Amino acid sequence: MSGFTVAIVGRPNVGKSTFFNRMLEQRKAIVDNVSGVTRDRQYGVAEWTGKSFNLIDTGGFVPESEDVFEREIKKQVLIALEEANALIFVVDASTGITTLDEAMADVLRRTTKPVFLAVNKVDNADRLLEAAEFYSLGFENIFFLSSMTGSGTGELLDAVTALIDEDHTEPENADLPKFAIIGQPNVGKSSLLNALIGQERTIVSDIAGTTRDTIHTRYNLFKKDFILIDTAGIRRKDRVNEDLEFYSVIRAIKAMDEADVCLLMIDAAKGITAQDLSIFSLAVKKGKGIVILVNKWDLIEKDTNSAKEYEKQLKERLAPFTDLPIIFISVIDKTRIFRAVETGLEVYENRQRKVPTSQLNEVMLKAVEAYHPPVVRGYPLKIKYITQLPTVVPSFAFFCNFPDDVKQPYKNYLENQLRANFNFKGVPVRLFFRKK
Ligand code: GDP
Ligand code: GDP
Numbered sequence: 001m002s003g004f005t006v007a008i009v010g011r012p013n014v015g016k017s018t019f020f021n022r023m024l025e026q027r028k029a030i031v032d033n034v035s036g037v038t039r040d041r042q043y044g045v046a047e048w049t050g051k052s053f054n055l056i057d058t059g060g061f062v063p064e065s066e067d068v069f070e071r072e073i074k075k076q077v078l079i080a081l082e083e084a085n086a087l088i089f090v091v092d093a094s095t096g097i098t099t100l101d102e103a104m105a106d107v108l109r110r111t112t113k114p115v116f117l118a119v120n121k122v123d124n125a126d127r128l129l130e131a132a133e134f135y136s137l138g139f140e141n142i143f144f145l146s147s148m149t150g151s152g153t154g155e156l157l158d159a160v161t162a163l164i165d166e167d168h169t170e171p172e173n174a175d176l177p178k179f180a181i182i183g184q185p186n187v188g189k190s191s192l193l194n195a196l197i198g199q200e201r202t203i204v205s206d207i208a209g210t211t212r213d214t215i216h217t218r219y220n221l222f223k224k225d226f227i228l229i230d231t232a233g234i235r236r237k238d239r240v241n242e243d244l245e246f247y248s249v250i251r252a253i254k255a256m257d258e259a260d261v262c263l264l265m266i267d268a269a270k271g272i273t274a275q276d277l278s279i280f281s282l283a284v285k286k287g288k289g290i291v292i293l294v295n296k297w298d299l300i301e302k303d304t305n306s307a308k309e310y311e312k313q314l315k316e317r318l319a320p321f322t323d324l325p326i327i328f329i330s331v332i333d334k335t336r337i338f339r340a341v342e343t344g345l346e347v348y349e350n351r352q353r354k355v356p357t358s359q360l361n362e363v364m365l366k367a368v369e370a371y372h373p374p375v376v377r378g379y380p381l382k383i384k385y386i387t388q389l390p391t392v393v394p395s396f397a398f399f400c401n402f403p404d405d406v407k408q409p410y411k412n413y414l415e416n417q418l419r420a421n422f423n424f425k426g427v428p429v430r431l432f433f434r435k436k
Contacts, residue, residue: 003257004053004164005250006046007080009108010090011073011100015120019090019147020044020057023157043253043278045285048157051164054253056084073100077107083250086114086163088156089139093131094121105137114163117142118156123149176218177226177348179341180255182279183265188295191331192265193230196221196341216258221338224345229255252279260351261289261344261426268296268310268328272317284321284428287393289347291325291426292318293340298330320412323419324426347426353394355422360386360396367417376405384436394429399436406433 008016024044042057058076080087089108091101108115117139119131123146131144141159145152181189196219215230256262262283266272272280283290292314300306307328315322325343329336364386373381382401389395396418400406411431418429 003254004086005056005084005254006053006086006088006160007056007058007084008088008090009058009077009080009104011098011104014090014092015147016057016090017042019088019118019120019145019153020055022147022150022153023055043249043282045282046157048161051161053161053164054257056080056250073104074107077104079250081107081111081113084113086116086160087111088116088118088160090118090120091134091137092121093119093127093134093144096130096133097137101137105139109138115139115141116156116159119144120147122146122152177224177261177345178216178229178259179226179261179263179344179348180229180252180259181263181265182252182255183293183295184267184270184273184275187265187267188331189230189265192293192295192329192337192340193217193228195331195334195337196228221341226341226345226348229259249275249279253282256283256286256288259288261291261347263291263293263340263344265293265295268294269299272314277317280318287428287430289344289351289426290321290428291327291340291343291347294326294328295331297328297335298333321428323424343426350424351392351394351427353422353424353427355388357387360388363421364414364417367414367421371413373406373410376402381405389432391430394424394427395432396429397432397434399434401436403433403435 008020010016020042023046044055045052046055058080087108089104091097117134117137119134119142122128122131122144128144134142143152143156143159145156147153181192183189216227217230218225218227256279264276264280264283266276280290294310294314300310310328311326314326318324325347327336327340327343329340331337365383368383373383375381379402383398384401385399387397387399389397398406398414415429415431418424418431
């Protein structure tokens with residue numbers, strides 16, 4: 001997965017959200033509910049001819065007044081310009097060019113980043129003729145499409161994915177485990193980094209990340225070499241008041257792309273937020289190793305069952321992926337912070353795990369024998385052979401007679417059996433069913 005990020009910008013009602021959903025097809029979008037003047041921003045991973053990229057719909061703004069409106073739109077474009085590798089500027093063929101389109105075009109023409117002008121709502125040939133006026137905005141890459149029907153979107157995707165260099169992720173130190181510490185502002189990310197640095201002055205070097213928004217720091221703790229990807233320390237002074245949330249989410253996604261394991265930090269007192277859950281499901285979708293760190297545990301009044309009860313409730317929110325470590329830490333009291341890193345290393349090992357085929361078949365065929373898959377149209381569904389695929393994210397192919405008829409509950413059973421027999425704690429796994 002590359003860290004390539006594409007932002008969709010445009011004034012409200014041009015069809016950004018429709019376009020976004022079309023790009024993701026049936027894939028579920030991650031919706032970030034931001035209150036106030038903005039409506040939902042959406043994040044997702046789009047895939048096209050084997051290449052994938054992050055797609056951000058920067059959202060629509062609910063105008064309070066003309067002034068606020070212009071300012072918000074400008075902010076949206078500036079953030080997108082700063083954070084994305086390429087932009088898709090959506091306009092509406094049914095309305096023609098508006099003054100807001102022109103204002104946005106002015107800002108966008110000045111960037112050196114690739115801008116794709118997507119003239120949307122070109123549902124028929126008449127619209128195509130009318131849409132010709134958009135050439136006057138002066139963008140070289142212009143595409144006429146209908147997000148509603150999907151026509152024309154393939155050409156745009158071809159052009160966007162042509163920019164993606166598959167080797168986008170840096171080869172430097174490729175063999176070292178990479179951790180990203182992610183979480184809401186003020187959860188304690190910088191404090192954790194400082195605590196780790198303070199205790200053991202073992203930083204080997206700072207290495208620039210693949211994007212200028214991440215810093216890779218090489219550590220040597222417990223005789224283990226690893227890299228921490230930090231985004232916490234990077235805050236542009238002139239922008240601290242501007243949409244910190246949005247920055248932090250985009251940064252988290254970038255750090256996540258570069259990491260093997262995400263240390264997702266949540267605030268013990270606040271509990272897990274909707275945005276934490278969005279980030280969590282994105283990490284699962286991207287197949288990253290995950291450790292949950294419940295920080296500021298010192299603030300919680302505890303009795304003997306507190307951690308257990310807390311963990312149980314947390315897992316209910318994280319379901320269905322709950323086979324993962326949850327560690328209660330206090331950076332301030334330096335409680336269990338090294339445990340956190342050690343656990344990250346364990347999850348890294350688990351993600352690297354390759355189960356020998358013979359062992360896999362011995363265990364899993366026994367599990368199939370113990371609990372047979374349901375009968376399909378009167379025929380027994382037979383799983384004959386299992387193999388682990390040579391992929392980064394642990395993936396298993398089950399060869400069977402009716403691969404399309406294996407139902408979710410049975411897939412869950414098989415995944416649980418895999419997890420019960422081989423240690424994949426903290427690691428999303430993928431199951432594929434293939435015709436034998
Ligand atoms: P956003 O505010 O830019 O995110 O716009 P939305 O995606 O919410 O779309 C605004 C309206 O335009 C909705 O009523 C959509 O159904 C409609 N729309 C979006 N794409 C198309 C299209 O390709 N053709 C037509 N005719 N309508 C569209
Ligand atoms: P970041 O924005 O995620 O990098 O968070 P910071 O590291 O800047 O921490 C935000 C605030 O939380 C600071 O005032 C820290 O002192 C405080 N903090 C961090 N860890 C803990 C902890 O374990 N317990 C308590 N009580 N406060 C903490």
